[in-house]
Amino acid sequence: MQELGKQQKMVIGMVGLPARGKTYISRKICRYLNWMGFKSKVFNIGNYRRQICGTDCNSNFFDPGNKDASKARDECALLALNDMINYLRNEGDVSLYDGTNTTKQRRKLIMETLQQKFSEVQVFWVESICNDEDVILRNIQLTKLNNPDYVGKSSDEATQDFQQRIEQYTKVYEPIDMDENISFIKIIDIGNDIMIYNIQGFLQSKLVSYLMNLHIYPRPIYLSRHGESQYNVGHKVGGDSDLTQTGLMYAKQLGKYFVQELEGNRNIKMITSTMQRALRTSNEVCELLGIEYYSLKALDEINPGICDGLTYQQIADKFPQDYEERKMNKLTYRYPRGESYLDVISRVEQIIFEIERSRLPVIVIAHQAILRCLYAYFHEHEVPEIPKLNIPLHQVIKLVPAAYYCKETRIKIDPMTGHWEIQDEATIKKVKSFLDL
């Protein structure tokens, strides 16, 4: 969805004490914006501090009375700010400034620096406030103990030091005030209370709607294609064909998988498209589980327009120019009278909100192009990769949101034997990317 009018570059500044979910929120926003087509990047002040001051900083480093350390920390903040501005000047659309920014003075400094160096930019602040001790402790355990700052320390030591660090920040914390004259959203206690002030523009509006839907319930998301269809066998695109015998067997085996996986829990949400092959698959699964499904047109497969019902070979023969165009840019190419992957992303956005919002497990039974778009969002793939992502038939992708990423498991289900093969992927890959923040 595009804005009416020109979209300005934007800086999103985070505010909050340590362990309040600022990095979690920045990364979620970054992922959402990138997926929507806005080039975004997170600039984490902590990373700059680690690079410049080293990782052996105990809580004393964060004492506001410690003049040398304060100076060093301010320098890191400004370095991150400069990099952020450069990014926006070049290819970036949105920068996220992930740091505590807990004093009015710091926020004023940032606003003034931006005004000086890049006045055309819109600035939007996101403050995360949390007073729930349990949530804070859990945050520390989930995200800080793996932090490079605490390598080699016991978890008790690390927790204690981190809590002291929080106290240093608390001494000087000034929550955002309306007299600072900045646009902001305050998220209190994971969205129990939200305050919004002076939002301007399309993107800020969308972000607020997005943030209102976030929560930290670790509910699983299951993605699966419909069982094998007749068109699949004939290598044809489009159509509204029925399942083959094999496809039907997959549907039944899928049902059995979920019966075991969900252990009698009927409190789940299942969504599918309006196309026969998906409906039949969902029917089989729901009969075994004893639940209902919802069919949404938004989940229908990509519309191949005039190529509907043709094989890829026939398309190459009848529409050689289009065939070439699609090969070159599969993301933006739009089938004549049909859709492009970008159209599908736009179409599927409401589903993303729906899944984010849900605190119940979600099962999506849909189609290849659709699942590529959904999967890319949850698994943080670059948008240009979307049309090539591997989403084969007869496989369930299970995504469980963890601290900063989704833990992915793929379950291959053999339609004939019902045998499952579990592939546990990506956890290692994601831990690495956290350090690269």
Added chain:
Amino acid sequence: MQDCHKSQKIAICMVGLPARGKTYISRKLHRYLNWLGYNCKVFNIGNYRREICGTECDKTFFDSKNEQATKARNECAQMALNDLISFLNSDGEIAIFDGTNTTKQRRNMVQCSLSQQCQNVQTLWIESICDDADVIQNNIRLTKLNNPDYVSMNPEDATKDFLGRIRMYEEVYQKIELDENLSFIKLINIGEDIQIHKVKGYLLSKIISYLMNLHIYPRPIYLTRHGGSTFNQENRVGGDCDLSQQGIQYSEQLGKFLLDEFPTQEKRNQIHCLTSTMKRATQTADIVCNILKINYLQLKTLDEINVGICDGLTYTQIAIQFPEDFAQRKVNKLTYRYPRGESYLDLISRIEPIIYEIERSREPVLVIGHQAILRCLYAYFHRNEISEVPQLEIPIHAIIKLTPAAYYCEEIRIRIDPETGERKQIEEYLQYERVNLLTKKKSYILL
């Protein structure tokens, strides 16, 4: 999308001093929710008070120390509430309780009644706070002076009395506080500042997002179909054909018309022009925007309804080739989905994001679209019943100008002759609406 979420009933209760836009918000929400397909109704306490106590109530009636009047007012509130509860307990899905509800005591009474007497209801409180004297004065001028309460008074006396009424309420006004344990949203100074507390759920989140985009800038919205196409001439559906010769002429005349509507280039530059990705629409937009020297935005979401397997056929051919479908569509044109295509309900779902964008925009909007799409858009702005959508008249070679006013949209329709460029106003809907308001639909009487 809404079927997933129809399990709970919803009661929305307004809070705020008089002239703070409560009825405006109630009616906007009512329109939006009905357009989405929910059975929604507004219960305005003022209307109940007028029916029971009459319309000759000056400001002393609203004095909290006036025991008899207070008793009468409480009874009216209770009656409105009872009707609301009956509505939700039968086939109503969303009810809006439009009244001041300015004391904790009143809110507590309402909240308790709702939780005790309604099965499975979620409540949302919307408090509108405004301290901008100009805005309040403007509100009074726009909406109160036509109020039945002031039918016999001159505007100056009416304004004085109304300001007096507001003072009566101010004496006992208690803003919503956290200890009342209510789910609420506070809109302060027309959404400059918004506070949200304990709002969860699909529909409530949607309502919040919708409210965040509202404003009171009276910008015009122009709706027009693309110029006549070759398929239009042959009475065919679907397709992606070019403009006919007449269609090209219309586009040129449309451009000239808009040049007159927006006399300076500065004003023209403010127009947001939206169109679909289909040739007949983009060709129209090309010509119009060339004349206006502005850009336009192509959105696939504005593409005409997808007629699936009937694409390219005439209505007669459809009747012959797919007689069952033809009959089904006649019976229920709203829900009927073309095989491999869409239904009007799918369309409404599809264009919802456009509604948000148009609501949010403070500058003039020009939509060059297609018949089914414009029926859906028009129905939203014009508060038509959802069942009427597939039959709404959106003629070719005509432009509809909608200007949001206090509680409705002023509408002007102008037919533009493609050859001569002659402009003829078809009907003025404003007059029609006023008659309806006063005689037939009492619930929409301006407060």
